[in-house]
Amino acid sequence: MAVTPTGRAATLRELRRDPGNGMVAGVCAGLGQRLDIDPLLLRIVFAATTLASGLGIVAYVLAWMLVPAEGAEPKAAASAEALRTARNRRAALEVGLGVGCLVVAVLLTFREAGLPFSDALTWPFVLVAAGGALIWRQSVGRPGAARAELHDAAGRPGARTGGTGTGAAAAAAAGTATGIATAPLLFDDGGTESRPAVISRIGIGVTLVIAAAIVFLQITGALAAATDVALAAMVVAIALGVIFAPFFVRLATSLSLERAERIRSQERAEVAAHLHDSVLQTLALVQKRADDPRAVAALARRQERELRTWLSGAPAHAEGERWLAAALQAAAQEVEEAHGVAIDVVAVGDVPLDRDGEALVAAAREAMLNAAKFAGDAGAVAVYAEAGDERLEVFVRDRGPGFDPTAVPADRRGVRESIVGRMERHGGRAAIHAAPGGGGTEVELVLERGGAAS
Amino acid sequence: MTATGARNTRVVLVDDHALFRAGVRSELDGLVDVVGDAATVAEAVALIREAAPDVVLLDVHMPDGGGLEVLRQIGADAPATQFLALSVSDAAEDVIAVVRAGARGYVTKTISGTDLADAVRRVHGGDAVFSPRLAGFVLDAFAGTGPARPVRAGSSAPAADHDADLDQLTPREREVLQHIARGYMYKEIAQRLGISAKTVEAHVSAVLRKLQLSSRHELSRWAAARRMLD
Numbered sequence: 001m002a003v004t005p006t007g008r009a010a011t012l013r014e015l016r017r018d019p020g021n022g023m024v025a026g027v028c029a030g031l032g033q034r035l036d037i038d039p040l041l042l043r044i045v046f047a048a049t050t051l052a053s054g055l056g057i058v059a060y061v062l063a064w065m066l067v068p069a070e071g072a073e074p075k076a077a078a079s080a081e082a083l084r085t086a087r088n089r090r091a092a093l094e095v096g097l098g099v100g101c102l103v104v105a106v107l108l109t110f111r112e113a114g115l116p117f118s119d120a121l122t123w124p125f126v127l128v129a130a131g132g133a134l135i136w137r138q139s140v141g142r143p144g145a146a147r148a149e150l151h152d153a154a155g156r157p158g159a160r161t162g163g164t165g166t167g168a169a170a171a172a173a174a175g176t177a178t179g180i181a182t183a184p185l186l187f188d189d190g191g192t193e194s195r196p197a198v199i200s201r202i203g204i205g206v207t208l209v210i211a212a213a214i215v216f217l218q219i220t221g222a223l224a225a226a227t228d229v230a231l232a233a234m235v236v237a238i239a240l241g242v243i244f245a246p247f248f249v250r251l252a253t254s255l256s257l258e259r260a261e262r263i264r265s266q267e268r269a270e271v272a273a274h275l276h277d278s279v280l281q282t283l284a285l286v287q288k289r290a291d292d293p294r295a296v297a298a299l300a301r302r303q304e305r306e307l308r309t310w311l312s313g314a315p316a317h318a319e320g321e322r323w324l325a326a327a328l329q330a331a332a333q334e335v336e337e338a339h340g341v342a343i344d345v346v347a348v349g350d351v352p353l354d355r356d357g358e359a360l361v362a363a364a365r366e367a368m369l370n371a372a373k374f375a376g377d378a379g380a381v382a383v384y385a386e387a388g389d390e391r392l393e394v395f396v397r398d399r400g401p402g403f404d405p406t407a408v409p410a411d412r413r414g415v416r417e418s419i420v421g422r423m424e425r426h427g428g429r430a431a432i433h434a435a436p437g438g439g440g441t442e443v444e445l446v447l448e449r450g451g452a453a454s
Numbered sequence: 455m456t457a458t459g460a461r462n463t464r465v466v467l468v469d470d471h472a473l474f475r476a477g478v479r480s481e482l483d484g485l486v487d488v489v490g491d492a493a494t495v496a497e498a499v500a501l502i503r504e505a506a507p508d509v510v511l512l513d514v515h516m517p518d519g520g521g522l523e524v525l526r527q528i529g530a531d532a533p534a535t536q537f538l539a540l541s542v543s544d545a546a547e548d549v550i551a552v553v554r555a556g557a558r559g560y561v562t563k564t565i566s567g568t569d570l571a572d573a574v575r576r577v578h579g580g581d582a583v584f585s586p587r588l589a590g591f592v593l594d595a596f597a598g599t600g601p602a603r604p605v606r607a608g609s610s611a612p613a614a615d616h617d618a619d620l621d622q623l624t625p626r627e628r629e630v631l632q633h634i635a636r637g638y639m640y641k642e643i644a645q646r647l648g649i650s651a652k653t654v655e656a657h658v659s660a661v662l663r664k665l666q667l668s669s670r671h672e673l674s675r676w677a678a679a680r681r682m683l684d
Contacts, residue, residue, distance in 0.1 A: 311545075342564075344586060344587070344637075346586050346587055346589070346590035346635045347590065348590050348593040348594050348597065348635070349594065349597060380637075382586055382636060382637025384586065384590070384632070384635045384636040384637070386593070386632065386635075395636040395637075397636050397637040397638070399637075439642060442636065
């Protein structure tokens with residue numbers, strides 16, 4: 001109970017964006033969920049205030065930046081590395097496009113509004129946007145899915161706004177081109193927060209912003225007039241860079257540490273949950289049935305088998321497909337539980353089962369049942385399966401008193417029908433070897449694979 | 455019990471679970487001579503050097519390296535001591551790694567007291583002890599190497615001076631291993647195959663030697679995977 005992560009229920013009550021259901025970044029959807037209001041109403045309010053005073057869009061962007069996305073943290077911990085990389089790559093492209101379009105949009109807005117504005121502003125602005133996006137992404141974005149989501153969302157409104165612009169082809173081309181050009185180069189880091197990558201990304205971002213400032217000054221002529229001031233500013237900027245570099249490095253390190261810790265704690269919770277469902281349960285049963293040694297032994301063996309399967313990480317087979325080794329294990333477990341006799345299965349090689357293979361397993365199961373019934377008191381039953389290129393073989397061996405196969409009465413349908421008959425019907429054969437002198441009995445099942453398996 | 459000689463086999467028990475050590479001790483009581491036990495790798499190494507037992511029952515899984523580490527540290531220090539791996543582990547790579555490091559066999563912890571004492575005596579006598587499970591692992595490890603398989607001459611440098619015979623089992627050895635995996639005792643195998651029990655033992659020892667000396671890819675991979683986990 002205590003082991004499963006219950007913290008999630010609590011966080012769901014907090015305000016979260018819901019990008020899954022949202023139109024843009026999920027602000028309205030999340031807010032609507034929290035306040036129990038139809039998000040459509042909220043969307044209308046936002047749209048109305050945007051048209052009336054522009055306040056709506058400001059509030060929206062603020063909420064988008066400040067409110068974390070729902071389910072971001074667990075997702076960040078659980079998503080596989082490959083998935084994250086693929087996502088980030090896509091997100092990086094989109095954010096590049098988005099930033100580019102936003103830049104163009106803002107430039108166009110300036111022009112439309114007739115603000116004092118020259119092309120001299122274009123390049124600095126583009127550079128500032130690219131550099132700023134880089135730094136922003138590095139220090140604000142959470143690792144993994146949360147960040148990917150943030151930028152995924154960032155790409156969309158940018159694209160919309162950009163689409164509404166008119167004219168000003170030169171500025172548009174410049175902005176978009178830069179956005180696209182820088183996107184793969186700068187954002188294509190994947191999910192692996194390697195330290196050099198972080199440092200270089202911040203470095204490039206800072207350089208871009210500084211370059212923007214210099215270009216701006218150069219164009220406006222301020223640089224020529226105040227070279228000393230620019231130099232001083234540059235020195236200060238470099239000094240600041242030196243001062244803050246360790247901070248950024250530490251930030252990056254703590255981010256990756258935090259992520260590793262989160263993954264670790266989640267794994268621990270998973271293991272604990274499993275042990276709780278299985279081992280602790282069995283131990284409780286064992287205590288209750290301490291007076292019945294047979295039942296206790298059976299419980300212990302079943303638990304052992306289950307735990308082993310779990311530890312070895314059962315091979316992932318296609319849905320609905322049964323494999324020889326696993327099918328024999330399952331049959332052994334059934335018989336073991338029904339008769340309280342230990343059955344050890346050793347398998348060499350493995351194949352998916354076809355109809356004949358299933359018949360082989362069924363016959364083997366029958367042989368195990370026989371062994372458990374008639375030789376169960378004489379110790380463990382050994383099952384050995386070998387899947388070779390030419391044939392499948394299964395041996396079921398017990399250490400019971402043994403019997404003479406020729407002396408088996410005709411009414412013993414178990415052996416005749418469900419073992420020998422079944423094997424013959426499926427193109428195989430069965431033989432029963434009885435060791436004289438009470439050495440036990442062995443049932444040998446063979447299925448040729450030549451025509452049978454394929 | 456038939457005594458192997460004037461004195462009982464002297465056994466050291468290495469396992470990090472006190473409860474299990476106590477259980478094995480009481481099971482082996484009177485059958486063999488348990489001269490000491492150890493719970494850690496360091497304790498085990500010191501005890502084996504000092505007591506020089508005939509056989510060490512070695513747990514595969516222990517903190518700080520397990521049986522593999524004990525074997526590595528002992529090295530050639532105790533030439534008269536044989537090792538028998540005793541484990542709950544089913545993972546082929548663990549078992550194969552310990553056998554390749556020098557253990558003379560492997561049995562599971564669910565083995566009965568008399569069977570265990572029997573295995574101990576056999577290991578002491580220089581034989582290899584293969585449980586059905588180990589036989590299955592070995593067959594798996596050597597699978598796909600029919601005698602007809604061409605040796606990739608010159609494709610990899612170290613293969614040149616390597617005895618290719620070590621990389622595959624003879625048909626007879628396979629047969630013996632299959633019978634062990636099927637739950638037959640050595641005596642019964644000898645009877646079934648019409649050979650002497652000594653010959654069966656010789657085959658098993660030959661398999662053990664191949665297992666320890668072969669540089670077959672699968673075996674090396676298992677050993678490497680094991681080292682990475684340490």
